[in-house]
Amino acid sequence: MSKSWIRQGYTKVARILGKRDPKSRNFPVLEGHPAAQQHAEVAVEAHESIKERAEELIKEFKIYRGNPDHPNNLTYLQSYFVDLSNCGPMVFDALQKIKEEEHSTLSDRRSCREGICGSCSMNIDGTNTVACLRPIDADTSKATYITPLPHMFVIKDLVADLTHFYNQYRMIEPWLKTTKAVEDGREYRQSPADK
Numbered sequence: 367m368s369k370s371w372i373r374q375g376y377t378k379v380a381r382i383l384g385k386r387d388p389k390s391r392n393f394p395v396l397e398g399h400p401a402a403q404q405h406a407e408v409a410v411e412a413h414e415s416i417k418e419r420a421e422e423l424i425k426e427f428k429i430y431r432g433n434p435d436h437p438n439n440l441t442y443l444q445s446y447f448v449d450l451s452n453c454g455p456m457v458f459d460a461l462q463k464i465k466e467e468e469h470s471t472l473s474d475r476r477s478c479r480e481g482i483c484g485s486c487s488m489n490i491d492g493t494n495t496v497a498c499l500r501p502i503d504a505d506t507s508k509a510t511y512i513t514p515l516p517h518m519f520v521i522k523d524l525v526a527d528l529t530h531f532y533n534q535y536r537m538i539e540p541w542l543k544t545t546k547a548v549e550d551g552r553e554y555r556q557s558p559a560d561k
């Protein structure tokens with residue numbers, strides 16, 4: 367909900383009630399109608415409360431930026447302010463919103479969006495996790511810090527270099543193996559009875 371929409375609604379209520387000064391709690395046109403006066407006060411208070419809450423929904427994200435290909439190769443945290451009332455619930459959603467609406471040069475990895483592939487692994491507020499399963503901390507009084515996975519070289523922004531990881535992965539071969547070849551040379555199939 368935009369601030370201008372709230373301001374317009376508030377002004378409209380005040381105008382209908384003949385209320386010139388929006389800060390005043392007295393509505394001359396309702397003199398002699400205590401119930402209506404009370405309803406008008408409640409309506410104005412509700413608008414003020416919505417306005418306050420709408421302002422609270424702006425959340426700051428401090429995101430690591432860095433591009434080793436850039437001549438200066440400076441790394442820094444860049445602040446982005448996201449309206450949570452207009453954003454999905456996960457950190458992943460906030461990142462996509464920033465990329466689409468503010469800064470398309472921000473780089474990250476993503477694929478499945480359901481916590482399976484691990485592509486969106488990064489460090490969020492000090493914890494290594496996947497952004498698509500990490501809910502946004504709705505406490506707008508503090509920023510959320512997003513940095514690449516630690517102890518890894520960075521290709522750009524939130525994209526870590528996974529070459530070393532995959533080399534180690536190949537060395538330990540952490541997958542199931544069989545000594546029996548498939549008869550038709552295609553994939554291993556499983557019947558319902560095998561499950």
Ligand code: FES
Binds near residue numbers: 478479480487496499
């Ligand atoms: S995009 Fe696959 S785990 Fe997040």
